[in-house]
Amino acid sequence: xxxxxLQKITILGSTGSIGVNTLDVIARxxxxxxxxxxxxxxQLEKLAQQCVQFKPRFAVVLDAASAQTLAALLKERGSATExxxxxxxxxxxxxxxDVDAVMAxxxxxxxxxxxxxxxxxxxxxxxxxxxxxxxxxxxxxxAVRESGAALLPIDSEHNxxxxxxxxxxxxxxxxxxxxDAGVKRILLTASxxxxxxxxxxxxxxxxxxxxxxxxxxxxxxxxxxDSASLMNKGLEVIEARWLFNAPEKNDISxxxxxxxxxxxxxxxxxxxxxxxxxxxxxxxxxxxxxxYPERIDAGVKSLDxxxxxxxxxxxxDLQRFPCLQLAFDALAAGSAAPAxxxxxxxxxxxxxxxxxxxxxxxxxxxxxxLGQCTHRASAESLEALLSADEMARAxxxxxxxxxxxx
Ligand code: NAD
Ligand code: MG
Numbered sequence: 001x002x003x004x005x006l007q008k009i010t011i012l013g014s015t016g017s018i019g020v021n022t023l024d025v026i027a028r029x030x031x032x033x034x035x036x037x038x039x040x041x042x043q044l045e046k047l048a049q050q051c052v053q054f055k056p057r058f059a060v061v062l063d064a065a066s067a068q069t070l071a072a073l074l075k076e077r078g079s080a081t082e083x084x085x086x087x088x089x090x091x092x093x094x095x096x097x098d099v100d101a102v103m104a105x106x107x108x109x110x111x112x113x114x115x116x117x118x119x120x121x122x123x124x125x126x127x128x129x130x131x132x133x134x135x136x137x138x139x140x141x142x143a144v145r146e147s148g149a150a151l152l153p154i155d156s157e158h159n160x161x162x163x164x165x166x167x168x169x170x171x172x173x174x175x176x177x178x179x180d181a182g183v184k185r186i187l188l189t190a191s192x193x194x195x196x197x198x199x200x201x202x203x204x205x206x207x208x209x210x211x212x213x214x215x216x217x218x219x220x221x222x223x224x225x226d227s228a229s230l231m232n233k234g235l236e237v238i239e240a241r242w243l244f245n246a247p248e249k250n251d252i253s254x255x256x257x258x259x260x261x262x263x264x265x266x267x268x269x270x271x272x273x274x275x276x277x278x279x280x281x282x283x284x285x286x287x288x289x290x291x292y293p294e295r296i297d298a299g300v301k302s303l304d305x306x307x308x309x310x311x312x313x314x315x316x317d318l319q320r321f322p323c324l325q326l327a328f329d330a331l332a333a334g335s336a337a338p339a340x341x342x343x344x345x346x347x348x349x350x351x352x353x354x355x356x357x358x359x360x361x362x363x364x365x366x367x368x369x370l371g372q373c374t375h376r377a378s379a380e381s382l383e384a385l386l387s388a389d390e391m392a393r394a395x396x397x398x399x400x401x402x403x404x405x406x
Contacts, residue, residue, distance in 0.1 A: 006031070006034055007290070008035075008036040009102070009103060009290075010036050010096075010103070010118075011023070011037070011038050011039065011105060012105055012115070012129075013106035013107065013128075014040055014047065014103075015038075015041075017220045019038075019040075019105045022126075022286050022290075024299060025287045025298055028299055029297075032291075036058070037056050037059065038050050038051060038056045038058075039059070039060040039061070040059075041062050044066060044073060047059060047061070047070060048074055048077065056081050057082065057098075058083075059081050059082070059083050060089045064085055070083050091113060091117040091118075093114075094121070095118060095121035099118075099123060102118040103126040103128065104129040104132065105129060105154075106129055107131075108129075109343065111132060112129070112135050112136060112140075115129055115132045116140055120146075120147055122148055124150040127155070128154040130235050131342055133238065134235050134341070135342055140242070150292075152292055154285050156282065156285050157264040158240060158243055158244075159263070160262075160264035160276035162243075164266045164275065166183075168181075178251060182268050185252065186246055187273070188236055188237060188255070189260070190255070191217070191256070191257065191259075192257075193228040193232075194211065194214060200319070204360045205358075206228075211352070212224040214228075215258070216280040217282075221353060225349045230316065230323050231323035231366075233316070234327020235327060237328065238327060238331050238338050256313065256314045256315065257312065258312055258314075259308060261308055261311060262275045263275075281300045283298040287300075322363040326341060326363055333374060334379075335374070335379045336373075336377035336385055336388035339379070339389050340389075341370060343369075343388075344393075345366055347400065349362065351365075355405070356405060357400060357405070358405065366396075369392050373392050373395055
């Protein structure tokens with residue numbers, strides 16, 4: 001028997017949906033995984049409970065007041081976890097010498113810096129935070145190559161694609177190209193979200209609660225709204241472009257598949273299409289990324305083909321869901337356009353969740369911000385991208401203010 005050595009993991013965003021699922025997998029394999037650090041922005045009681053159960057060296061929160069509260073909660077329970085705070089502490093626990101793997105599960109562009117730092121430090125990156133690649137895909141992939149970090153996609157579609165790509169290609173996609181690996185195209189599946197069959201006019205009146213009720217997956221609120229608008233699929237197209245070195249227009253196609261059983265596919269030049277199937281449960285891609293190239297139990301139920309019954313496929317409707325088209329356009333425009341798209345979307349989604357914006361105004365706001373900011377931004381450096389992000393957020397907030405809900 002080969003004994004795998006103990007892996008030390010930092011979970012950025014441990015209190016979120018991906019973070020909790022990651023801890024669930026870790027709890028099943030105490031002989032393989034040990035938690036080095038946990039981080040969270042709010043939900044301090046939940047973070048304290050996680051610290052008591054998993055005994056990390058460090059817990060990181062965002063500000064001094066939260067640190068004080070968390071430290072008090074931990075002291076009450078006799079926990080030895082040390083509390084740190086601030087964005088540089090996020091990077092510290094993602095790059096510490098003792099850390100083997102980093103689960104990047106903070107939501108939004110806020111997750112980019114510590115994830116990039118972990119890549120530069122050559123860690124095994126378990127990448128859930130797709131916004132990192134949308135904001136700074138080229139830079140991030142350069143950092144991964146230069147440090148020799150292992151990059152394992154956790155987003156279920158990208159994890160599926162990774163699983164069915166040739167082994168040599170998936171581990172080093174920039175050493176050749178998809179065509180040389182015999183790949184014709186990547187087929188990214190999309191559930192279509194909760195409004196897949198809803199009439200255009202009805203979309204105008206949907207509430208945040210309706211948008212967050214995803215038919216197949218239980219996720220954080222931001223990604224749930226993105227799934228409802230199909231922006232999530234747009235962000236994932238950009239994510240796949242960078243992860244798999246897929247720069248051509250026809251390299252990636254989107255296929256709506258309401259059952260979310262086929263998690264994505266790769267079509268080869270000989271006509272073969274390879275797919276990865278399973279129940280929609282994020283513990284599968286998480287366990288795959290953690291154990292790669294081995295396989296471990298993830299606590300996921302067997303796929304019951306007879307209760308699934310059928311698999312349906314349809315084309316995405318870009319008229320009703322313009323966010324997907326906006327993402328295709330931003331990817332084609334290149335430079336800082338994807339960063340601007342992402343920043344505008346984050347502000348729009350927050351506005352929608354706070355009832356300050358209609359669902360159908362999300363793409364209107366993003367389109368306006370793209371038009372206003374793209375020609376003024378550059379992607380030359382990380383600083384340039386971060387200032388594009390900031391410019392887009394300011395423009396998006398201004399749009400929100402000048403379009404009050406009536
Ligand atoms: P979530 O909202 O449930 O959790 C987000 C986590 O990030 C929490 O721990 C929160 O405290 C932390 N956080 C939020 N804002 C922060 C900030 N400014 N600074 C530091 N930490 C902050 O989100 P989620 O659904 O777990 O998604 C996390 C990431 O994974 C997202 O990028 C999402 O797109 C991606 N993802 C999620 C799923 C899923 O099933 N939930 C699937 C694929 C990809
Ligand atoms: Mg996904």
